Amino acid sequence: MTLTTGIQTYLNYIDGKWVPASTGEVEASINPANRHDVIGYVQISGRDDLEKAVAAAKNALSSWRKRSGPERGEFLHRMANVLERRADEIAETMTREMGKTLPEAKGETARGIALLRYYAGEGMRKVGDVIPSTDSEGLMFTTRVPLGVVGVITPWNFPVAIPLWKMAPALAYGNTVVFKPAEETAVTAAKLVECMEEAGLPAGVVNLVMGSGPVIGQGIVDHPDISGITFTGSNEVGRRVGQRAVARGAKFQLEMGGKNPVIVLEDADLDLAVEATVSGGLRTAGQKCTATSRVFVQSAVYDPFKEKLLSRVKEIQVGDGMDPRTWMGPLVSEEQLHRVLSYIRKGVEEGATLLCGGRRLEEENLKDGFFVEPTVFEDVTPEMTIAREEIFGPVLALIRVDTLEEALRLANDVPYGLSASIFTRDIGNMLSFIDEMDAGLVRVNAETAGVELQAPFGGMKQSSSHSREQGRAAIEFFTSIKTVFVKG
Numbered sequence: 318m319t320l321t322t323g324i325q326t327y328l329n330y331i332d333g334k335w336v337p338a339s340t341g342e343v344e345a346s347i348n349p350a351n352r353h354d355v356i357g358y359v360q361i362s363g364r365d366d367l368e369k370a371v372a373a374a375k376n377a378l379s380s381w382r383k384r385s386g387p388e389r390g391e392f393l394h395r396m397a398n399v400l401e402r403r404a405d406e407i408a409e410t411m412t413r414e415m416g417k418t419l420p421e422a423k424g425e426t427a428r429g430i431a432l433l434r435y436y437a438g439e440g441m442r443k444v445g446d447v448i449p450s451t452d453s454e455g456l457m458f459t460t461r462v463p464l465g466v467v468g469v470i471t472p473w474n475f476p477v478a479i480p481l482w483k484m485a486p487a488l489a490y491g492n493t494v495v496f497k498p499a500e501e502t503a504v505t506a507a508k509l510v511e512c513m514e515e516a517g518l519p520a521g522v523v524n525l526v527m528g529s530g531p532v533i534g535q536g537i538v539d540h541p542d543i544s545g546i547t548f549t550g551s552n553e554v555g556r557r558v559g560q561r562a563v564a565r566g567a568k569f570q571l572e573m574g575g576k577n578p579v580i581v582l583e584d585a586d587l588d589l590a591v592e593a594t595v596s597g598g599l600r601t602a603g604q605k606c607t608a609t610s611r612v613f614v615q616s617a618v619y620d621p622f623k624e625k626l627l628s629r630v631k632e633i634q635v636g637d638g639m640d641p642r643t644w645m646g647p648l649v650s651e652e653q654l655h656r657v658l659s660y661i662r663k664g665v666e667e668g669a670t671l672l673c674g675g676r677r678l679e680e681e682n683l684k685d686g687f688f689v690e691p692t693v694f695e696d697v698t699p700e701m702t703i704a705r706e707e708i709f710g711p712v713l714a715l716i717r718v719d720t721l722e723e724a725l726r727l728a729n730d731v732p733y734g735l736s737a738s739i740f741t742r743d744i745g746n747m748l749s750f751i752d753e754m755d756a757g758l759v760r761v762n763a764e765t766a767g768v769e770l771q772a773p774f775g776g777m778k779q780s781s782s783h784s785r786e787q788g789r790a791a792i793e794f795f796t797s798i799k800t801v802f803v804k805g
């Protein structure tokens with residue numbers, strides 16, 4: 318492609334060096350708020366580049382895993398300090414590259430710093446237990462060892478937090494990493510890796526390979542020297558990653574989609590429920606796996622809830638995420654824009670009533686971006702496509718219910734089970750919801766999105782591979798248990 322001068326080209330980071338892809342090919346990473354704004358050129362790598370990255374990670378493994386936990390933690394502390402120093406610059410890059418608003422990007426960067434500090438501390442926590450042996454002279458205990466080289470495949474919607482909640486524990490527990498970020502956010506990924514380099518991470522411990530899913534992602538999944546693959550993204554790709562990993566006996570962890578419900582009961586604080594539905598469903602333009610998508614409202618409060626919701630949604634200011642007046646930015650790409658618009662069309666065709674939004678925004682200042690109006694449907698029935706499939710856009714479906722039982726039955730009637738919320742003041746209703754809702758994350762009087770890094774995160778049913786990320790749960794994926802018996 319023709320390169321515009323003055324725009325930086327970002328390279329792969331392999332074995333401690335910034336190197337161009339062996340293919341000689343690059344692509345432009347563009348601003349979804351204005352397609353003419355090129356954030357940087359990024360590498361389209363080939364299998365040769367991946368081979369080099371895996372070899373570097375394999376080579377770095379023995380010395381990295383031999384370091385003590387506190388020593389590895391010290392590197393993570395230093396990375397956190399560098400990221401903190403560069404936080405504004407990296408948040409701005411994130412906003413320009415994937416569209417979320419600057420306050421959201423700053424919040425995510427702060428989350429990244431906290432993740433690094435949390436896992437830095439992990440280096441000092443216990444890794445095993447002493448278990449009584451039947452042999453009175455024997456000592457039996459468990460310890461944990463790293464998996465080896467770990468492949469980290471990430472999406473574009475949380476370009477700092479997701480890579481860090483995978484890489485920080487991978488490193489803390491002694492693994493080395495080959496990191497393949499989403500093509501859409503490769504510049505943000507390169508800046509994250511720059512922070513690791515600046516923090517003095519030894520060569521080969523983290524290797525960045527930019528490129529396509531079918532070439533680099535698939536190459537990671539199939540590589541015999543990669544012992545574990547951690548993936549976040551679509552169900553379609555995730556399922557394939559899991560099947561290929563099983564076929565060669567590699568460990569894998571998948572975090573995929575959601576179709577997350579909110580249940581609003583007649584005793585709910587309606588203002589709180591509206592605010593949480595808007596925030597959970599429409600922030601980051603609905604591009605979160607935890608985003609609210611279906612809203613079940615008890616008949617007695619359906620009309621007042623709907624009116625309050627619509628008046629709040631109509632106030633939303635859509636625009637460039639760098640503009641301080643903007644509440645909701647664009648969708649990440651033209652492909653994602655068309656995908657979301659086609660779901661909206663399907664909703665109308667299948668008989669749902671469009672209450673507001675539904676159009677691409679093409680005013681003078683928005684026409685070069687991928688903006689869609691925040692959209693609310695009603696008369697949505699459980700078999701409609703918009704009630705079943707993950708849209709990954711700013712689209713809410715209102716569904717009227719008579720009872721909590723009906724709401725729970727419908728809320729559970731999808732293949733996903735990531736997060737879910739209820740709004741009620743009744744403890745009995747709360748407890749029924751906590752018990753009966755099939756979701757990895759159940760939240761009472763709080764929005765469906767916004768996970769906390771110190772707690773386990775993951776879904777039920779087709780939302781995940783039934784594993785959990787973050788918090789102490791991460792140790793289960795990134796290490797193997799060894800049971801040791803010693804007799805003098």
Ligand SMILES: NC(=O)C1=CN([C@@H]2O[C@H](COP(=O)(O)OP(=O)(O)OC[C@H]3O[C@@H](n4cnc5c(N)ncnc54)[C@H](O)[C@@H]3O)[C@@H](O)[C@H]2O)C=CC1
Nearest residue numbers: 471472498499529530531534535550551554573574606709
């Ligand atoms: N659960 C979540 O957090 C996310 C869900 N999605 C869902 O996926 C839809 C499509 O978004 P995409 O970015 O296309 O998701 P995707 O699943 O294609 O991409 C996620 C990551 O997987 C990589 N990848 C793609 N094909 C691969 C393969 N064959 N082997 C290994 N890695 C591969 C991609 O390059 C990217 O790094 C969205 O509309 C949304 O519904 C997307 C991003 C995040």
Ligand SMILES: O=C(O)CCC(=O)C(=O)O
Nearest residue numbers: 604605606607766767768
């Ligand atoms: O809601 C959050 O904070 C995290 C969402 C997430 O993990 C995702 O969208 O992939």
